[in-house]
Amino acid sequence: MTASSKAKGAHAPVKLVLASASPRRLQLLERVGLTPDLLNPSDVDEIPHKRETPRALSIRLAKEKASRALEMPLVKELGPNTFVLAADTVVGLGRRILPKAETIDDALDCLSLLSGRSHWVYSTVCLVAPGKKLSTRCVETKVRFKRLSREDVDSYIASNEWRGKAGGYAIQGRAEAFVRLLTGSYSGVIGLPLFETVSLLEGAGYPVFHSWMTAPQSEV
Numbered sequence: 001m002t003a004s005s006k007a008k009g010a011h012a013p014v015k016l017v018l019a020s021a022s023p024r025r026l027q028l029l030e031r032v033g034l035t036p037d038l039l040n041p042s043d044v045d046e047i048p049h050k051r052e053t054p055r056a057l058s059i060r061l062a063k064e065k066a067s068r069a070l071e072m073p074l075v076k077e078l079g080p081n082t083f084v085l086a087a088d089t090v091v092g093l094g095r096r097i098l099p100k101a102e103t104i105d106d107a108l109d110c111l112s113l114l115s116g117r118s119h120w121v122y123s124t125v126c127l128v129a130p131g132k133k134l135s136t137r138c139v140e141t142k143v144r145f146k147r148l149s150r151e152d153v154d155s156y157i158a159s160n161e162w163r164g165k166a167g168g169y170a171i172q173g174r175a176e177a178f179v180r181l182l183t184g185s186y187s188g189v190i191g192l193p194l195f196e197t198v199s200l201l202e203g204a205g206y207p208v209f210h211s212w213m214t215a216p217q218s219e220v
């Protein structure tokens, strides 16, 4: 980069991209007063590598999603002062990676594994700042479920809330009634650890608090 192109970049408008198709991630970001200029989901292969741990998978996929988004024409068009955020959430039981439940059988398998036990939710946020500087934070949250009765499971399956969710449940819905204990980041379990996301953005020079001051006031 030449001195003149660097100077040009410094004056380009600041843009934020959320590389995600997850409506939860957008809602979480908006909860802390940040609205992306572009939603640009990245399509990555989420199959774990052989012997990959749940934590390593979450970190790798968040990085891949962010890097893939950088290559997209719509993102490039935003200019040199663009920040790209991506995230990935993996539910693990020991070294075992639970699937993103797509079928009733997936969800039933997950719920029977989670019943009466503690598991870990690994949520990684990856930020690519202008100049392609990449940084990540992986947040580990321990979640303990009550022992699930037949009725709990059947009614939860009927709710359909498990569909497309890592580990076959969504803590932001009815499954919160199954959670005896949570140690870590609630927003991380839903899909985007907010403390870490805001810290990464601030650390990379994104004007987080300027956005707070210019955004319309909201009732909470």
Ligand SMILES: Cc1cn([C@H]2C[C@H](O)[C@@H](COP(=O)(O)OP(=O)(O)OP(=O)(O)O)O2)c(=O)[nH]c1=O
Binding pocket: 019, 020, 021, 022, 024, 025, 041, 042, 046, 065, 087, 088, 089, 090, 091, 100, 121, 164, 165, 166, 167, 169, 170, 171, 172, 189, 190, 191
């Ligand atoms: C454990 C848990 C997961 N989830 C969701 C978050 C993620 O959307 C999903 C895990 O899949 P991810 O692959 O992390 O995300 P995604 O494919 O839905 O979206 P994208 O890659 O485009 O950003 O599970 C909940 O919504 N609540 C929960 O309690």
